[in-house]
Amino acid sequence: MAQGPAEPTAQTNESQVVEQTVLLYAAGKKIYARSIAGHFNNWRWAFVFLTQVLYYITPWLTWTERPAVLFDLEARRFYIFDLILVPQDFIYLTALLLLSAFGLFLFTAVAGRLFCGYACPQTVYTSIFMQVERWIEGDRHVRMRHDKEWSLAKRMPRKLLKWLAWAAIALWTGFTFAGYFTPIRDLGASVIGHGAALGFWQWFWMLFYSFFTMMQAGFMREQVCKYMCPYARFQSAMFDRDTLIVSYDNARGDPRGKRAKHEDYKAAGKGDCIDCGVCVEVCPTGIDIRDGLQYECIGCGLCADACNSIMDKMQYPRGLVRYTSINALDRNYTAAEVKKHFFRPRVLIYSTILLTITVVVLTSLFMRTPLKVNVIRDRGALAREVEGAFIENTYRLQINNTGNNAHVFLIKPVGKDGLENLKALGDIKVDVAGGAVKTAIISVQMPIDQANALTKGSHPIQIQVQSLDQPDLKVSEKAVFFTPR
Ligand code: SF4
Numbered sequence: 001m002a003q004g005p006a007e008p009t010a011q012t013n014e015s016q017v018v019e020q021t022v023l024l025y026a027a028g029k030k031i032y033a034r035s036i037a038g039h040f041n042n043w044r045w046a047f048v049f050l051t052q053v054l055y056y057i058t059p060w061l062t063w064t065e066r067p068a069v070l071f072d073l074e075a076r077r078f079y080i081f082d083l084i085l086v087p088q089d090f091i092y093l094t095a096l097l098l099l100s101a102f103g104l105f106l107f108t109a110v111a112g113r114l115f116c117g118y119a120c121p122q123t124v125y126t127s128i129f130m131q132v133e134r135w136i137e138g139d140r141h142v143r144m145r146h147d148k149e150w151s152l153a154k155r156m157p158r159k160l161l162k163w164l165a166w167a168a169i170a171l172w173t174g175f176t177f178a179g180y181f182t183p184i185r186d187l188g189a190s191v192i193g194h195g196a197a198l199g200f201w202q203w204f205w206m207l208f209y210s211f212f213t214m215m216q217a218g219f220m221r222e223q224v225c226k227y228m229c230p231y232a233r234f235q236s237a238m239f240d241r242d243t244l245i246v247s248y249d250n251a252r253g254d255p256r257g258k259r260a261k262h263e264d265y266k267a268a269g270k271g272d273c274i275d276c277g278v279c280v281e282v283c284p285t286g287i288d289i290r291d292g293l294q295y296e297c298i299g300c301g302l303c304a305d306a307c308n309s310i311m312d313k314m315q316y317p318r319g320l321v322r323y324t325s326i327n328a329l330d331r332n333y334t335a336a337e338v339k340k341h342f343f344r345p346r347v348l349i350y351s352t353i354l355l356t357i358t359v360v361v362l363t364s365l366f367m368r369t370p371l372k373v374n375v376i377r378d379r380g381a382l383a384r385e386v387e388g389a390f391i392e393n394t395y396r397l398q399i400n401n402t403g404n405n406a407h408v409f410l411i412k413p414v415g416k417d418g419l420e421n422l423k424a425l426g427d428i429k430v431d432v433a434g435g436a437v438k439t440a441i442i443s444v445q446m447p448i449d450q451a452n453a454l455t456k457g458s459h460p461i462q463i464q465v466q467s468l469d470q471p472d473l474k475v476s477e478k479a480v481f482f483t484p485r
Pocket residue numbers: 246282283284285286287288289296297298299300301302303304
C-alpha cells in the first residue's frame with residue numbers, strides 16, 4: 001500500500017511533539033503524459049515496433065508444414081523452428097531462465113532500467129495505448145481541458161471510441177498469445193466458427209490475456225510499475241555509483257527559476273533549469289526527475305528528450321537531464337571517463353557468466369541428438385522361460401523423434417560378459433514421424449544354457465535404437481536382463 005502524506009493533526013505540548021495521521025492509502029492522481037519527440041522517444045518506438053512485429057508475426061510463421069513456434073503443452077512438445085524440445089530437455093528452459101536473469105543483471109548494472117523503459121511489455125503496451133489515446137482524445141492539455149470542462153455525456157463518444165480501439169488491440173493481443181499454444185490458423189478458424197470448437201482453457205487464456213492487457217496498459221499503467229512490479233523494488237541492489245541512470249544535473253541546473261530567453265541568468269545567480277516543468281509533464285509515471293533517483297523511474301529517458309528540447313529553445317547546451325552515473329555527476333567525469341567505468345568487476349563477472357552459459361547452451365544444442373528413448377521393463381513378469389530353450393525379458397520403449405524428419409528405427413539389445421547372444425522379437429522396426437513419439441514392445445531372448453551359466457539376478461545390457469536411413473542417429477539406453485533363480 002502506498003504511504004500517503006503525513007498530516008499534522010494536533011500539537012500536544014511545548015516540546016513540539018506532534019501527533020500525526022499517516023495515511024496508508026493515497027488515491028492515485030491521474031497522469032496526463034504529454035507527447036515528446038526526441039532521441040529516446042525514437043528508441044522507445046523502435047523497440048515497440050520491433051517487439052510487436054516479433055510478437056504478432058511469430059505464431060503465423062510456418063516451418064516444414066507446422067507452426068515455426070508452438071508451445072504444445074498438451075503434447076508436451078515445444079517447437080522452435082528446427083528445434084523440438086521435450087520434457088527431457090528441461091535443462092534448456094533452466095538455461096533460458098539463467099540467461100534472462102544474468103542478462104537483466106548485466107543491463108541493469110550498466111544502464112539501469114533499460115528493460116523497463118524500452119522492452120518491458122507493460123511499457124510497450126502502455127505506449128501503444130497512450131498513443132491511441134492521443135490520436136482520439138488529443139494531447140495532455142486537450143485531454144485535461146476536456147476532462148475538466150466537458151460533461152461526461154460530451155466526453156463519452158471519444159472515450160467510447162478510445163475504449164473500442166483499446167479493446168480491439170487487447171483482443172488481438174490475447175488471440176496472438178493463445179496462438180503460441182494452439183496453431184493460430186486453427187484457432188482463428190475456431191473463433192469465427194469454421195473449425196473445431198474451442199475448449200474452456202483456450203477461451204479462458206485468450207480472454208484473460210486480453211482483459212489483462214486492457215487493464216494494465218489502459219487503466220493501471222504506472223500503478224503496475226509502482227506497486228506491482230517487484231523489479232522496481234530490488235533494482236537498487238543491482239545499481240552502483242557507476243550505473244548509467246537518467247539524472248538531473250543539480251550542479252548545473254540549480255538554483256532553478258524562470259527567466260527571459262536572453263537574460264544573463266548566471267549573473268542573476270540562476271542555474272540552467274528554467275523550472276518549466278515539461279520534464280514532469282512528459283513522465284509516464286508522473287515523477288519529477290529533479291528529485292533524484294526514485295523507484296518509480298522506469299528509465300525511459302523522455303524527461304531527457306523534454307529537457308533537451310527546452311535547452312535548444314533557450315540556446316543552452318543539451319544534457320541538463322541525461323543518462324549519466326552518480327560518480328560522473330559527483331566527480332565531473334568526461335564522456336570518455338564514463339565509458340571507461342562501464343568495465344568494472346560486476347559488469348565483467350556478469351558478462352563472463354552470460355557468455356559461458358550462451359556458449360555451453362549453443363554447443364549442447366548443436367551437438368544434441370534429436371532422439372530420446374525411454375526404456376521401461378515389463379513389471380508383470382521379470383523373466384520367463386520360452387519353449388524350454390530361451391529366457392525372455394519384455395521391455396516397453398518410448399521412442400521420441402525430436403527431429404523434423406521421419407525415420408525407421410531398428411531396435412537391438414546389446415550385452416557383454418556372457419550376454420553376447422541376445423536377440424530381439426516384436427516391434428524391432430519402428431517408423432516414427434518427425435516430432436512424433438511412438439511406443440514399441442520388444443521381447444529380448446537368450447539361450448537358456450547360456451543364461452544358466454550366469455549368476456542369477458539382474459545383468460546390465462543396452463538397448464540400442466538406430467535410424468536405418470541415418471546410421472549416426474543412434475541412442476543406447478541402459479536396461480537390465482533378469483535371469484530367473
Ligand atoms: S523520470 Fe524520466 S526517465 Fe524516469 S520515468 Fe519519468 S520520464 Fe522516464
